Amino acid sequence: MQGVSIESRVAGRLTIADQIISRAGGQPNLLRRRRPLEIFIRWLLFFCGAVSIVTTVGIVLVLGSESLRLFTSWNWANVNNTLDAALDATAATLTVTSGGHTFAVDQVLRVNGEIMRVTQVLDHEHLVVERGAEGTQALAHEAGSAISVGAKVSPLEFLTSTRWLPQAGQFGILPLLSATLITSLIAMLVAIPVGLGAAIYISEYASPQRRAVLKPILEILAGVPTVVYGFFALTVMTPVLRALLGSQTVQIYNMASAGLVMGVMIIPTISSISEDALSAVPRSLREASYGLGATRLETIFRVLLPAALSGIVAAFILGISRAVGETMIVALAAGAGPNFTLNPFEAAETMTGHIARISGGDLSFNSVDYNSIFAIGLALFVITLVLNVASDLIIRRFREVYA
Amino acid sequence: MSAANSVLPSGAAEEKQLQARHRRASIWGRTFFGANLFGLLALLILLLSIVNQAFGLAVTQKAIQPTELSERPLDQLSAAELADILQNNLRKGKLQALLLQEVIGSDVAPANLSALPLSDLLQGKVYPAEVGALTFAALNEAQLAGLLRENLSQSRLYDLVMEEVVGYRVITGWTLFDSLFNRAAIEAEVAASYPQAELVFKSWLTLEFIVRPLSSVAADTGLRAALMGSAWIVMITIGVAFPLGLGAAIYLEEYANRSSVINRIIETNIRNLAGVPSIIYGMLGLAVFVRALSEFTSGAALGLATSTDASGRTILSAGFTLALLVLPVVIINAQEAIRAVPYSIREASYGVGATQWQTIWRQVLPAAVPGILTGVILSLSRAIGETAPLVVIGAATFINLDPNGPFSRFTALPLQIWRWTTLPEFGFRQSAAAAILVLLALLLLFNGAAIILRQRFSRRLY
Helix, strand or coil, rough: CCEEEEHHHHHHHHHHHHHHHHHHCHHHHHHCCCCCCHHHHHHHHHHHCCCHHHHHHHHHHHHHHHHHEEEHHHHEEEEEEECCCCCCCCCCCCEEEECCCCCCCEEEEECCEEEEEEEEEEECCCCECCCCHHHHCCEEECCCCEEEECCCHHHHHHHHHCCHHHHCCCCCCCHHHHHHHHHHHHHHHHHHHHHHHHHHHHHCCHHHHHHHHHHHHHHHHHCHHHHHEEEHHHHHHHHHHHHCCCCCCCCCCCCHHHHHHHHHHHHHHHHHHHHHHHHHCCCHCCCCHHHCCCHHHHHHHHHHHHHHHHHHHHHHHHHHHHHHHHHHHHHCCCCCCCCCCCCCEEECCCHHHHHHHHHHCCCCCCCCHHHHHHHHHHHHHHHHHHHHHHHHHHHHHHHHHHC | CHHHHHHHCCCCCHHHHHHHHHHHHHHHHHHHHHHHHHHHHHHHHHHHEEEEEEEEEEECCCCCCCCCCCCCCCCCCCHHHHHHHHHHHHHHHHHHHHHHHHCCCCCCCCHHHCCCEEEEEEEECCCCCCHCCHHHHHHCHHHHHHHHHHHHHHHHHHHHHHHHHHCCCCEEECCHHHHHHHHHHHHHHHHCCCCCCEEEEEEECCCHHHCCCCCCCCCHHHCCCHHHHHHHHHHHHHHHHHHHHHHHHHHHHHHHHCHHHHHHHHHHHCCCCCCCHHHHHHHHHHHHHHHCHHHHHHHHHHCCCCCCCCCCHHHHHHHHHHHHHHHHHHHHHHHHHHHHCCHHHHHHHHHHCHHHHHHHHHHHHHHHHHHHHHHHHHHHHHHHHCHHHHHHHHHCCCCCCCCCCCCCCCCHHHHHHHHHHHHCCHHHHHHHHHHHHHHHHHHHHHHHHHHHHHHHHCCCCC
């Protein structure tokens, strides 16, 4: 090879290139060639990216349409009254047994699959009705047939009523919401001081060696599956609380133990984001503070924390969002059955806990239960989305300041 | 006195104030360290309390000694010998109940048991021809035992012998801590309360526990169905999430124009999806995969449905749902890995005339493989521990059959932990603790693999 001149080698290559071009149809301009494979791959990859959009749209559509059904379709509740006399398919006057429900004009009744609308109330036992309402067939009914009264859930009732009893037609999300808020509050009472303290230590005090040990330990806490935390809350935390505070005060299932354990679960979320915020504060601010004679603590409280405040607030918000959406800990330890109470030592079901319990049972599609858990899911989705977006916006703002 | 002097004291007062400031600083410094210690302590207590419940002394009782039934150990007997033991030791009514529970199914109307011929009740099961014409009520003991022998495995027959004939029961037990430090008191209590019983040290986590099928008796239950279910689900999850997530990451990093609106929407959307509570994904799966696509997810569309009710509550639905759940994790990790590949590599590749896809496929992806795989392993460990979506989708009550494909109903490791934790009978929480240890060991394995992968290949990253 030593003897061959550069010119001849280049010339050799050029000949090969010429051959390739001539084989390709004599077109020397490779850039202009259409490449169907490249275009196909580009679109395939775009489709992969679009799947995430489809998922979001799917979540919104599913939660929206299924919970809309709760607000637009009839929910039937049995009343004690029954038909007092047989009814043929055309009669407009209904004779009912007295007692129990008081009927009113425009109420909707269901007897054996036929839906009737009350047009006039003659007295306690006689009603004039429109037969075969809502597209149902007018039928003949025997005396003694059971009557159900239909109700639609109004969104206002959904948001303000304090009782959640789907089988009795009562749909107030407040008891579930209050339990969610109480468990989340307890969790934050644990997670905020511990998470922030840990973040301050790791970012400001720890040597690189210590940081290399402490950070992974906190990360392990984040990697433990939530069902394990739930097991821990029910079998360890609850007995401890009952031993400390007395088994009269603390119920077997209670919000406090679920909240405390959830707090441990959220520590890593708070600590890692707060630590990012603290280390984003420029070194010059620290040095200026030390230069004025401040101790490390004074620097932390008067300079670093105010400077990193937005990032730390974002961490808190994200922590709350985690707590609100957490399911298995509250499903195992906080108790079954909605309970509108502020006492953390009582059992109460959270939104997520209720969804898990109802859907874990035998759930038939289009039943009241099915539609109602989707309404709860929608509320949950909206709450967590607002929290996540708020936290995201705040994080981006603090990044802009110190980037 | 000047204003400055009133703020900054001098002499002894200054000394005192300085000391106070430093004292405060060191106390808070220790408090901050204490917060880390709290995290470490919480982790230790969590692990120890689970170990504490997975082992310990237990009171066991047997109605008959196994040696009275056979000279050989019972678990080495053949199916026929075990069926003989059942036939000789159980009343006819008990044999009928077992046949209903194990073979025919308990949902048959009582009237049909005396009216219908068995060939109707035993469709798809093994039975001798002469039995087919009889009714259930007309079977004698030998025929009942024969049907059990034909349709059940040796290990299931062994379980039945242990449960029904030997009457092996774990009545109660203590935690590891109590067993170690309180043994004398426990022995005294057992001697007083359970004179017939035997006190043994029981490890709930054993090899048999891992490979045994589920049972309604705590001492006989096992993880087999749950582990197989988890393996199937995780395989489908990764099979779906890996190509989709990698594709999305390549698009966003290599093709997408950062300033275009749709690409910005995709990016923001992925970040938001990562924060959606997992139970919401479960509800999405319930409405879409279980319900709307039930023809497909139950296998009915392909004629492969394994359950008679053609329900969409199958492994496939669970796998798809978890795939959507871990997709943001896969995308974000793959994006970071692709971004870490230096731009010079791409430019060199374009320089020698490679097309964009050739550059990505031959240069960028090979360099990004360790980072991408790390993300996949992390999403794998997320998928294997995720419970809430499976609770919403699964709703299976009791699965003692092995899952045999994507269209079968399922249980999974975390689902089983949840269910056992909620059962009141002694032994199930202990089984849950043992199952948690298995789950944590798997997670440790995955994460260890991820760390090793990252360290081995990090040297190669320029």
